[in-house]
Amino acid sequence: MSEKMASLGQLTAGIAHEIKNPLNFVNNFAELSGELLRELKDEVVPVISALSSDKREEIDETIRMLTGNLEKIAEHGRRADGIVKSMLEHSRGVSGERREVDLNALIDEALNLAYHGARAQDASFNITLERDLDRAVAPIALAPQEITRVLLNLFGNSFYAATKRARSNGEAAYRPSLQVSTRDLGDAVEVRVRDNGTGIPPEIRDQLFQPFFTTKPTGEGTGLGLSISHDIVTQQHGGSIEVDSEPGEFTEFTIRLPRNGQAAERSA
Amino acid sequence: MSVSILVVDDETDVAELFRQQFRREARQGTYVLHFAYSGEEALDKLAAGIEPPLIVILSDINMPLMDGLELLREIKTLRPGSARDDGDRLWRR
Numbered sequence: 001m002s003e004k005m006a007s008l009g010q011l012t013a014g015i016a017h018e019i020k021n022p023l024n025f026v027n028n029f030a031e032l033s034g035e036l037l038r039e040l041k042d043e044v045v046p047v048i049s050a051l052s053s054d055k056r057e058e059i060d061e062t063i064r065m066l067t068g069n070l071e072k073i074a075e076h077g078r079r080a081d082g083i084v085k086s087m088l089e090h091s092r093g094v095s096g097e098r099r100e101v102d103l104n105a106l107i108d109e110a111l112n113l114a115y116h117g118a119r120a121q122d123a124s125f126n127i128t129l130e131r132d133l134d135r136a137v138a139p140i141a142l143a144p145q146e147i148t149r150v151l152l153n154l155f156g157n158s159f160y161a162a163t164k165r166a167r168s169n170g171e172a173a174y175r176p177s178l179q180v181s182t183r184d185l186g187d188a189v190e191v192r193v194r195d196n197g198t199g200i201p202p203e204i205r206d207q208l209f210q211p212f213f214t215t216k217p218t219g220e221g222t223g224l225g226l227s228i229s230h231d232i233v234t235q236q237h238g239g240s241i242e243v244d245s246e247p248g249e250f251t252e253f254t255i256r257l258p259r260n261g262q263a264a265e266r267s268a
Numbered sequence: 269m270s271v272s273i274l275v276v277d278d279e280t281d282v283a284e285l286f287r288q289q290f291r292r293e294a295r296q297g298t299y300v301l302h303f304a305y306s307g308e309e310a311l312d313k314l315a316a317g318i319e320p321p322l323i324v325i326l327s328d329i330n331m332p333l334m335d336g337l338e339l340l341r342e343i344k345t346l347r348p349g350s351a352r353d354d355g356d357r358l359w360r361r
Binding site for chain 1: 279281285288289
């Protein structure tokens with residue numbers, strides 16, 4: 001199984017890398033064409049204004065459509081670019097450098113980053129953050145950058161689910177909240193991330209960690225966040241990630257990281 | 269005053285991209301763009317002489333036959349002192 005996953009990873013990386021170059025051309029030429037069209041428009045204004053109003057409208061509409069098309073090409077190009085980047089990150093596998101870190105401090109940092117990131121995107125966003133961090137967990141050997149990615153993914157999902165619930169129905173008393181706790185288990189540490197968002201329906205729980213599975217509208221999610229997180233926790237850190245949820249009530253992810261942090265066997 | 273830029277890339281569409289991106293500068297004659305589609309062709313162009321004076325070479329690294337790093341080594345041998353050391357370090361990372 002792990003052998004198959006590894007070769008799948010290589011194949012994915014190969015495909016993503018090959019797609020990157022032509023995709024860059026698409027994006028760059030689209031951007032340039034937009035510039036050229038704007039220049040052309042400015043140049044021909046005097047000529048167009050001399051035409052009959054019917055003709056003028058026709059030409060204006062054509063230019064508008066062309067401009068719109070170029071924006072669409074650029075937009076979808078960026079989307080594809082995001083997917084390719086995630087695919088490359090996904091297949092990068094065991095790479096992050098491991099060192100002894102204060103997991104609680106790492107969580108705190110990620111939480112601040114996620115919160116301010118969400119606020120920057122949407123000024124009306126608000127959520128109560130509760131931390132219950134066990135001082136006995138630190139320090140632990142892990143790949144800090146990769147674990148931060150896992151945390152940012154989970155926090156981002158929680159924020160999304162809580163916002164969705166706040167907007168979907170008229171629960172006047174609803175207050176979005178996110179609880180993050182850590183616990184020392186002796187030879188392992190446990191991180192729990194619990195939100196009171198929309199929850200996850202049982203019928204899709206098996207698909208959560210599958211690459212490209214997403215419940216977000218087209219263009220908003222790549223469906224790789226939890227899949228990458230799963231790989232980082234299980235393959236890279238030899239840990240486990242589990243989910244518990246009650247639709248309309250809560251979602252809780254539990255991550256366990258062994259202290260002797262051996263990466264899972266992975267044949268090349 | 270006009271100067272030359274040499275772009276080396278086996279992807280031929282890169283030339284069109286540069287021509288369009290620097291269309292104003294090219295029109296005004298600030299920069300003259302030269303293109304080579306392989307390391308070997310770049311060396312030929314350098315040997316034949318490039319006018320107006322060349323100020324920079326922008327090269328792809330991944331190219332068939334002679335790659336960008338080999339091209340850099342050749343240029344350093346042909347024109348000692350022309351390639352800056354910090355640039356060299358940057359490439360090798």
